[in-house]
Structure formats: C-alpha cells, structure tokens
Amino acid sequence: MASLASFIKRVRKKSSFCQKNTNPLRFGCLGAARIAPDALLQPALYHEDVIVVAVAARSAQRATTFGKQWGIAKTYGGPDAYERLVNDPDVDAIYNPLPNSLHFEWTLKALAAGKHVLCEKPMADTAEEARAMFNLAEEKGLILLEAWQPQFHPAIHRVKAIVDEGLLGKIVSLHAYIGVWGWLFFIKNDIRFNYDLGGGALMDMGPYPINLMRYITSSSPTVERSFAITRSQDIDRLTDTDLIYGENIPAKMVLDSDMDGWGPFNLLPRMPKTVLRITCERGTVEIHNFVLPHIWHSITVIPKNGHSWTEKAYKPTEGRGEEWWSAYRFQLEAFVDKVRGRDPRCWRTPEESIDEMRIIDEIYTKAGLPLRPQSDFSL
C-alpha cells in the first residue's frame, strides 16, 4: 500500500507547489515540446528558486494554449518566437527541448544572448557541434548542461555504489537493452524518425546506456562493431553494437525503437524493456528501467555464492531530495546549484557530453550509416 501511494505521488502531475524565493531563476522554454512538462514545468513548480516565465512556439495559438495550461505569463508565437524568447531580458536560463538537429543552433543563440542553457539529450547532431557549444559556454562563463536526467537519480548512484563496494569483484562484461513499441510511443511523423531533424534510434535512446555504462565503469569506450536495421533512408530502427569500456570490459548494446511482435504473424506484443546487466567476477547486478527510474525501477543483485536480493532507491542518501522527486527534479536541483555557484551533488561534464556524441558518431560510421547532418548555422 505504501509503495502504491509512493508510486502515485511520483507520477502525479503538478504534485506540489512551493513558495518561491524573492529572485528565482527565470526560465524560458523553447518550443511547446511534449517533454517540457515532465522535464521542466512540473519540477519547476516545486523548486523554490525556479520560475518558468516564458514559452515560445512556432504557432501563436499553441504558445498561448501551452502558456495557459502551465501558468506561464509570457508567450511568444510565430516564426520569430524562438528568437524573441532567447533575447528576452527577463529570462535567465533557456530550456532547449527542440528536435536534436536544432539543439546546436538554439543553444548557441541562447548562450550568445547571455543565458544559461539546459539542453535536451543528445547534446547535438555530432561531437563537433557539441564541442563548439561547450566552448561558447566556457567563453561566456555560462552554465550549459545536457539533460541526461538518470545521472541525477538515486537509483543510478545506488547501482554504482553496489559495483564500487567490491562485494562482487571486478566488472567482467556489460549488456544493455532498450526495446519499445514504435507504433504506440511515437506518432507517425515523430521527430525521432526524421533524418534532417537528427532522428534515429541511436540518437534517441543511445545516450542512456552509453552514458550509464560510462558512469558505472568510470571509463570511455571504444566502438568495436555495429550493425543497424533501418526503417527508412538513413534512419536506424535498431542498432546492435559491441563496445569495450575501461580495461577490456566488453559491452553489448541493443536499441530497438520498434520491437517486432512474436508468435503467429508476429501479432503478439513483447513487453517494452530497458535493462542493464553488469556481470562481475562474483555475481551480477541488473537494473530495470534505467531510462525513467523515478516512475519505477528495480535493482537486483545476484551473488554467485549467496542469496540474491532486490532493492529500490528513490531517496538520496545525502543532500536535498524526496523519494517522490523525479530524475528531472534532481537534475533541475543540480542545474540551479551550479548557476548559483554551489557544488551540485553530481554533475555531467562537457567532456562526458562530447564523448557521448563521439561514440554515437562512431557507431553510425561502423554501422555504415551517415552521421546526422551537421548544422550550417554559425553565429
């Protein structure tokens, strides 16, 4: 019963409001994106030092509807809406949830206008773009963070702690799998299936296992082999990749954005799954749902000699945070800490985000697919 109540609290929208500070950090949201409520608008409601003051959308009507729905005072609509938002003097920070191919251009424009930026994953279309974005942030003395939210959630910290405790010995191999239903989760002309917008299964889902395995092993991988099944020209539906992390730790990563069914005529659906298995010398650790761990997750430890157990970790062992906070709320906490000159409990460095894009670029190349199109934008 208690765990059901906790689940409801974790997933309930607009779960909590709080008194705001006198001068909270003022966010502007670029686009009325589907992810914006989960990633920024709802977490902002219960962060005392954050207020979302403006939203921009290509359609004025959409901007107005979205603004009303979320109590956002200022709305910009029309072809120059994004431009007006990033240049709004009442905005301190920009949240960029545009299609991947627009992360580069609009993050650069926001930084050039003196705003801090929380930019959705993957950081850009290529490693070269990501590097240029962080160079500008550094030059301007502004905070730029790639919104790979699981890194901020206690469940992920717990998995690393279990591995680092050493009870199971050294890591021997890794196996990551993400499989989802394309027809249910994504609309037909979804940005994820559009090459010009930086689409592809690897672009969309790759950051999760690539970064998680990097975090768990504290190392950067080489890409050994990759194979892709495409769903349309240059758009991968599935990638199957072999990597080597750290000191010779083989890792297999399979990402399927449109799982086949099974049984007669493949009509029976498979259960969507996101799982990372870490095989160590003396046992294994498995985490289910490392993509959105706040909704639900399980961490199962199976020692070779001894009893196995399953854990959950929703509340941090130290620092601020409640067990009903989403990974996005923990991420917002870290972002604001950094902007305010405090040390966040954890952080994602520019090098990590650039390396993620280097790995994605290499996987596409090894799979015989082109890199996502480099933007021709320059400041």
Ligand SMILES: NC(=O)C1=CN([C@@H]2O[C@H](COP(=O)(O)OP(=O)(O)OC[C@H]3O[C@@H](n4cnc5c(N)ncnc54)[C@H](OP(=O)(O)O)[C@@H]3O)[C@@H](O)[C@H]2O)C=CC1
């Ligand atoms: N961190 C996480 O957990 C998640 C991250 N994401 C990331 O967030 C980003 C957005 O994903 P999602 O919210 O699903 O995307 P949406 O399909 O909702 O699109 C995002 C916004 O892009 C704008 N846009 C601008 N140009 C175009 C164009 N040419 N075609 C289509 N849309 C355009 C639209 O803004 P407008 O309102 O102005 O029309 C739209 O609202 C992606 O980078 C994705 O990887 C997505 C889901 C989860």
Ligand SMILES: O=C1OC[C@@H](O)[C@H](O)[C@H]1O
């Ligand atoms: O970032 C994401 O996380 C959840 C996925 O279902 C979605 O496609 C992706 O954009």
